[in-house]
Amino acid sequence: MQNDRNGFMELIMRKELENRLYEVAPVFFSEKDLDAQETCMCFGFECGDGWFEPLLEFSKEVARINGIAMKSHICFVASQIKQKFGDIRVYWHTKSFPDMCDQIPNREDAMRLYPMMNNAINTLVVRCRNTCENCGTTNHINTTDGCIKRLCVKCAGKRSKTVSISS
DSSP states (O other): OEEOTTSOEEOOOOHHHHHHHHHHOTTTTTTTTSOTTTOSGGGOEESOGGGHHHHHHHHHHHHHHHHHHGGGTEEEEEEEEEEETTEEEEEEEEEEOGGGSSSOOOHHHHHHHHHHHHHHHHHHHHHHHTSOTTTOOOSSEEEESSSOOEEEHHHHTTSSOEEEOOO
């Protein structure tokens, strides 16, 4: 947790947690070492440690989906994962790898996998909406006024004003 230039609490995931996620889904996070002109994954996970568990389950599911996708000579790759307006955002794209094999990517098969990816993301969004971005508790989640974060009552107490939301 850090303070940004306006004095608000900024939630940044610790590197050791990020590295565990990278290990679970190495293909999905394969662009993490590229520079900022090529991907925003170079900034890591732009959310708090509290969302680690939902992101871990999501990463496991994405690794499973990529295992299927690679049979069609494509893979899903993360472009950016961040918190925005109190929700998790996952930006991704597909990559083909015809250089690695003699076959051309099967786009029809790939299109069948898109709903699986969207399902995994939707599940992640719901889990994060009900989880404190700072500590990971699922009790009494609020959104803060101003710079929107998903925080429990205890973590939100560090801010001056909170607005209760229904789950």
